[in-house]
Amino acid sequence: MSTPLYLKDPSGNELYLTNNEGDEYYLTGRTQVFAIKEGKRYYAKDKDKNEIYPIVNNKAQTIPFLYAKNALGNDTYPTDAHGNEFPIPEQGTGGFMYATDKDGNAFYPTDNTGKEITYGKYIYKKDGFIQFPLNREGIPSIKRMTRRMTRCM
Numbered sequence: 001m002s003t004p005l006y007l008k009d010p011s012g013n014e015l016y017l018t019n020n021e022g023d024e025y026y027l028t029g030r031t032q033v034f035a036i037k038e039g040k041r042y043y044a045k046d047k048d049k050n051e052i053y054p055i056v057n058n059k060a061q062t063i064p065f066l067y068a069k070n071a072l073g074n075d076t077y078p079t080d081a082h083g084n085e086f087p088i089p090e091q092g093t094g095g096f097m098y099a100t101d102k103d104g105n106a107f108y109p110t111d112n113t114g115k116e117i118t119y120g121k122y123i124y125k126k127d128g129f130i131q132f133p134l135n136r137e138g139i140p141s142i143k144r145m146t147r148r149m150t151r152c153m
Helices: 143-152
Strands: 035-037 040-042
Touching: none
Parallel strands: none
Antiparallel strands: 035 040
16 A cells, blocks of 8 residues: 655645645655655644644554644644543653643643643743643642742741
8 A cells, every 4th residue: 555645746746635725735655654845854833823732542643842823823722532621742861741822921731621720840930930721610730839938948
């Protein structure tokens, strides 16, 4: 069976196929799911110009160290099969990097109930203060941090 191929423009850049509504889509029957433009992998976009993650074997696939962006230019988290958002690995650290909005402000991923989740580190705002994750009710969750601070005193 032959590997499906993306179409190419005159410059050799691969192009995603589009459906009647204008959504681009991935060819998931090939080893390299992402198309290549100017030597780099890139995300397909829906009709509203939001970049989308491909789903292969019920799992969101990501381009290493690169979040998909919505039409406004804000990063979006990939989600697991249960609707929980998760961060992508940070290059060279073994940790995770949080998504950012178009102004460079980081934000936490949320679980399927809307609770913000930390992955090993807190987000620091531009003023240097910690941005604590919010619980389902939108209240900062500082309980864990308070215990740590109490032990150190």
